[in-house]
Amino acid sequence: MEFAIALDPKSNLPLHRQLYEAFRQLILSGQLSPKQRLPSTRALASSLAISRTTVTQCYEQLISEGYLQAVRSSGTFVCAQLPDDLLHSVPLQELQPSQSSSKALSFSSYGASLTNDTPLHSPRLELPISFRYGQPDLDAFPLNQWRQLLSRHCRKRDRLMLDYATDSLGHLPLREAIARYLVQSRAVQCNADQILIVSGSQQALDLVSRVLIDRSDGVALEDPGYLGAQHIFLAQGARLYPLPVDSSGVVVEALWKESSHRIKLVYVTPSHQFPTGVVLSLSRRLELLAWAEQVEALIVEDDYDSEYRYEGRPIPALQGLDQTGSVIYIGTFSKVLFPSLRVGYLVVPPKLIEVFARAKWLTDRQSPLLEQYVLTDFINEGHLERHIRRMRSLYNQRQKTLVKALLHSFGDQVTILGESAGMHLMVRLSTPMSDEVVISRAAAMGVGLVSARRYYLENRYSGEFILGYADLRESEIEAGVKMLATALIN
Ligand SMILES: Cc1ncc(COP(=O)(O)O)c(C=O)c1O
Missing domain, CATH: 3.40.640.10 (Type I PLP-dependent aspartate aminotransferase-like (Major domain))
Incomplete structure (x- = not known):
């Protein structure tokens, strides 16, 4: 199947993001139906005259967000069931009046640049142990x-x-x-x-x-x-x-x-x-x-x-x-x-x-x-000074616990970055699993973590994850890492 997708090489949006946006619209509007098979990365790249890496980046992003599913040695398919929050989010064009309405809304260039990629809410990792980053310990606030x-x-x-x-x-x-x-x-x-x-x-x-x-x-x-x-x-x-x-x-x-x-x-x-x-x-x-x-x-x-x-x-x-x-x-x-x-x-x-x-x-x-x-x-x-002092010592202790637990469970299969400061660590896991598999296996054990891939504009690396620790008790950190290891190390 040929896809007539218009890509603009002069746009500020990288090609893989444009392609991603186009596919997402096709899925959300129902033009691509659940379980429908997508062309191979090679075929799509050649029909759109773009690099295969661009197509791969786009597919990977859609897979990680639950729009697509890769089935080993069969190909890439539209997911049978889209994630709930996607079904509830309204694609931009649906915000415009329908054909029957007398006046069509046209967005300003700013409004038009707010794509489905622009955040609509701050997602939560609603799992029993969530290594959510950027989250202070709210129970400790005076x-x-x-x-x-x-x-x-x-x-x-x-x-x-x-x-x-x-x-x-x-x-x-x-x-x-x-x-x-x-x-x-x-x-x-x-x-x-x-x-x-x-x-x-x-x-x-x-x-x-x-x-x-x-x-x-x-x-x-x-x-x-x-x-x-x-x-x-x-x-x-x-x-x-x-x-x-x-x-x-x-x-x-x-x-x-x-x-x-x-x-x-x-x-x-x-x-x-x-x-x-x-x-x-x-x-x-x-x-x-x-x-x-x-x-x-x-x-x-x-x-x-x-x-x-x-x-x-x-x-x-x-x-x-x-x-x-x-x-x-x-x-x-x-x-x-x-x-x-x-x-x-x-x-x-x-x-x-x-x-x-x-x-x-x-x-x-x-x-x-x-x-x-x-x-x-x-x-x-x-x-403020007192609170910062207390939190610094609390978070330092939690970070030490996380580092110790990671090294204990993953040994030389983990590289830890960013230990000197902050409320999260970035870890590189040497694993043959894709980020999506890592995340879904962890989620199945009740542990939430975030892949770092979406934070890249170019060269998206796999195997990098962000682990927030500030809002987790030490016992939760230890249990969470143990479960991660069970989920990821066979
Ligand atoms: C790099 C960076 N800057 C700023 C913020 C905080 O933003 P705000 O002050 O809008 O809550 C965050 C939150 O995670 C961040 O990661």
Whole structure:
């Protein structure tokens, strides 16, 4: 069967993603029916005049998400039963009025760039033992303390707290408290006037892309890297340039190779590269800053979980080394407090603060004030520091337990990355099984883990998994690894 799929080599979306999107639409719209056989990768590649690797990447992604099924020595088929959440999600074109409606909706270029690939919800691994990453231990959060501070402010009945704020930058005492914290703990060079309170890192990234990125502008990102950032820049129509990551962090040299293109911005996670956990070396940091200065590009430093460092001295933020105002720094309270708080911050070079404050006003005027008042007290009265200290020791212990259990069960079949910091590890398993098989075998034992493959823009490697440990008790970690070993080692 021939597939008339239009692929655009000039699109910002890589070919394998375009192909993936086309097949997903065919499946969801019923044009490809359950159990229908797909052409072989060789046949499809030749009929569409693209490489076989592109087709393989597309098929692998669809298999990992449950749209397709590979049957050994028979071929690739549409799954008989699609995963529930896929059936509930509405394909974009279904959001448009039906033929009978008088007016067809056409999306803006931003709206049109929101494909089924753009996240719709934050998926949970609802399994008895889930190595979910990025999840702090919510049971350990001092909710009583938070409640007392909340009621203190509610009792005061401060009208200002309930009114529109006079500026969109955020509550000044909170910005001052964050500035003190960043100068002291992260060696960030800043004062309160450079800080903008936002609704988590995600809004910080959204503002960065709105303010700085036009369609077709070049944005370089770590590969593998954070999907939250990839999607924001893609939605803005940016051209993405993947930068490889090695044991010293992002390979800055690769940026020089792209110098014929106009790269306007580089997004990096230097303290704890997501997801590999590698720390960007000092020489690479200096190289990156020198590159940005020379080509007049900006660097976005996402310092999402740097508070959790277990080895050596704290590594100062990249922003602290910047002499030329090239770094925009992003921090969040999602990991050190709790994600639903939705409070993060941007530290921007002084020349950019006004435009960011205007963009924030247009987006949502300001972040909620009550939470900002409470958070200010939480920081100034020492609760934040105490909580971080407690969590650091708890997570360190959990990480040690995970490493020990992995080495005990998998021996030389496992390579562990990112032990020096954070709330997750990346592991390389030497196994002949595909990632999908690993995940489904683990799930059958009640253990959830995530393949790292979807975080790659290019060269997707198999056998790499992300294991979050912050929200698991030591006994759960040990039991989970044991079950993984039973599921994976014959
Ligand atoms: C690299 C990275 N940045 C930022 C965040 C946090 O985002 P937010 O502040 O929007 O909750 C995460 C969450 O997992 C992350 O992995």
